Amino acid sequence: MRPFSYLRAPDAPSAVATAAGRPDTMYLAGGTNLVDLMRLGVAVPDVLVDVSGIASGTIEETGDGALLIGAGVRNSDLAADPLVRRRHPLLSQAVLAGASGQIRNMATVGGNLMQRTRCPYFQDVTKPCNKRLPGTGCPARAGEHRNLAILGHSDDCVATHPSDMAVALAALGAIVHVEGAEGPRTVPMPGLHRLPGEEPERDTVLGQGELITAVEVSPLPFPGRSRYRKVRDRASFAFAVVSVAAVLDVADGTVRDCRIAFGGVAHAPWRAETAEAALRGAAATEAEFTRAAEAELAAARPLPGNAFKVPLARNVLVRTLVDLAEAS
């Protein structure tokens, strides 16, 4: 292994002061992804700033009914939290759909958002990858891309973001609280993660040294039933082939409002705004759900090895909406 320095920051501002402007510095929390990447040689930080002692591990209710989830909250605790389960079962379901019990016990909310793609080329330092080494090329496009993006990808990168939790947060329109050298700021989901464009090395809009301190989830402005539906090759402990986070409000057979996000299809959680717009005011029928799903997926540009994800994403969205409508 390569030598690196390990620091513990006493508080967020000093962590940020250490890491800002220093691309060789990375934050460490649960370590469930970063330590793997260091072992693989994919991540080669000179300095690790351990933020697990300073990131809040609590979930608080704010005055306006929102939940402020500390970045240091373990995934297991988030999924089991009574307030989260009651107000945002979608979020709890999404977290529990990810990883394994052991990993969820270690992984944090902030780390979950910051985890890297599991694209096989990104993780193999003996091969080119524009995300890992900008300018080296993307072998996935002509090679193995079964699990990679069908939406929003670029010539440079077809990676997907692996998080389940982020998909639910994107559907719920969560606000990410960030501490930076210039002070705190907020980033709305799904805006935290970006599409690859010509800079696939940048997963998020955060600058060097910016630290996620909390995630704020407000109540949706409408009542609705929600579901996180994850399609995966095996029954547990597998990343999504496609997932859907959906909230649906149906009254008198008509969709009053909805929130929809896809996972496993793009470089970022994919908020399906086209489908949402098509559904508002539409009849809550399988035909309308199908029409909305197809409208959203009209933008899909699948590769030869992942074309199946287009009908899969359509089917899983339609099925999820039908189930939610029937339960209404």
Next chain:
Amino acid sequence: MTTLAGPGAASSVGSALDRVEGLEKVTGRAKYAYEYAPDDLVYAAPVQAGIARGEVRAVDADAALKLPGVIAAIWYGNAPRLAPAENAELSVLQSRRVAYRGQYVAVVVAETLENAVEAARLLRVDYDVEEHDVELRADHPGMYRPERVNPVYPADTEQGDPDAALAAAEVVVDEVYSTPAEHNNPMEPHATVAVWDGDGLTLYDSTQGATSVRDIVAPLFGLPPGNVRVVSPHVGGGFGSKGTPLSPVVLAALAAKHAGRPVKLAVTRSQMFSVIGYRTPTIQRIRLGADARGHLGVIVHDVFEQSSRIREFAEQTATPTRMMYAAPNRRTTHRLVRLDVPTPSWMRAPGEAPGMFALESALDELAFACGIDPIELRVRNEPETDPESGLPFSSRNLVACMHEGARRFGWADRDPAPGVRLRDGLLVGTGVAASTYPVYRRPSKASATALADGTFTVRIAAMDIGTGARTALTQIAADTLGVPPGLVRVEIGDSALPDASLAGGSMGTASWGTAVVRACEALTAALRERDGQVPPDGVEVSADTAREIGGERRFAQHAFGAQFAEVGVDPATGETRVLRLLGVFAAGRIVNPKTARSQFVGGMTMGMSMALLEESVMDREFGDYLNHDLAQYHVAACADVRDVEAVWIEEDDPHLNPMGTKGIGEIGIVGTAAAVANAVHHATGVRVRDLPIRIDRLVR
């Protein structure tokens, strides 16, 4: 005085004795290869070829050697010379040639593992790169007929006139099936601690055969076998990947010799995907010709598979087709192409596992085409004698397994119509397939000692790779001696013990058990001569089954089974989950129902994993197996394994061996994938002929 009740008086065999080393294992005291830590130990980190074909032009080790604690960097240019090996995979660092991506091209030895790994990263290897060819295709111009297929079967067989019979058949099934490359992933990765003492070499090695590692490694270093000792009392699984010594153990010994220090080499999970062998991908065309009532007139099974440039490993994929069903006309062929890929090797039921996926899928297609129940179809084609050799079967209970399974599984109520059952939102279906595995047995030696304290020690270089072999041999020895198993201590897992065949081919209990029985019989006779008097230093006798085992076979000997699967397929997503698996096996006498059940259930679980999940993806551009970790190479997780039941029919077959056993280590994986695929067809109406049966094959 030691009193022996004599054979038959005690019966430990057949009882569910707990694993005799269970306490050691669950308390962490059982020592595995990697846990040995001799003085002055240093660590090896291999460097793997970054190209799939070409030559190492130069190695620059300067930066690596400058790291603190780095002792040596070894490559072909400075490696100790080895004697030529029959298996060229063992000629580690003996040539500039690169035969596949991931092949060892250098190794770094350092005081700590961390420094060794970092030095290996810094070692610079320059290559002359040649264009590689890593893609298996049935029409590959390099296809040829191997001399024989694993281990010693003819590549091709033919009886009657298959082509004429196909032309005349009332019903024909003619389909191509494929299985992907698959990698063994035992819990314990391969590891070796190599210790030289002058001309003596001790290897603490994770292996399925201490005797064979000794016999194969010793001559590479110009040593008589007696100079090499292989110690492996506990092994965390192998499934064939530790069945024959491969490059890691040689690399460890070579590095220790060069460094002049004991060396520890642990193969990482990721490295396992290039240096420990794998199940070859197969392309299989099956042609069945039958009359309208399903009586087979002809079976043709043509197999296409791959091996590496440096070693021919030809899997015996079509061999079960030679004996499963009656048909007057039959042809089986194996064609092999040598590619720039790692050498395939054994993976649980090599041959039978992929071959029976194709054959048993085709049988299901024939049953469907004829409108006959798939169990009835198999009954109608049950042969009276071995179709290949004409020999009588010493026992064959395939039909009994089918009927017992049908009864337990509730087969009688099955509606054969595909794609019509929706239950809890899932398309549900059931399928059946046959299992089989040949009975093998190899010579072994054993010693048995009566001690003055009234206990007994049995010694044999057998291996317990998690199967329960140590426990089964304890029971066999106890019954032969006529004493309770608690009085018998079985010592295994060390090449210093009497030579034994390896743990492979489902032949461990049959091979070792025969030697143990003969040694214990000899001890019983010796004690009788002494009127049961045991001197202070004990009475020791030995046995060698070389003469007993061998000679002409008078019977065809195989284990059989029937596997039943119920699957649920999500009609929207194509997600397939196995709701129920039942295996019924007829495999001779079962020595220990507890460990045997684990073997059957483990094999069936691995078969289900083969059916739905396992696939090593060849990266055509770079020439390696791309998904080289357990996050990407999916094996069944606990949540996939819902309801797996294994039962067996007791067979009393006097022609097998003194214990009356057939092997049980591999049959559990044979046929499972076909049962699942047949169930998927019944559930959905979609016939999946290419494993694994994943979402992309079913979503519409």
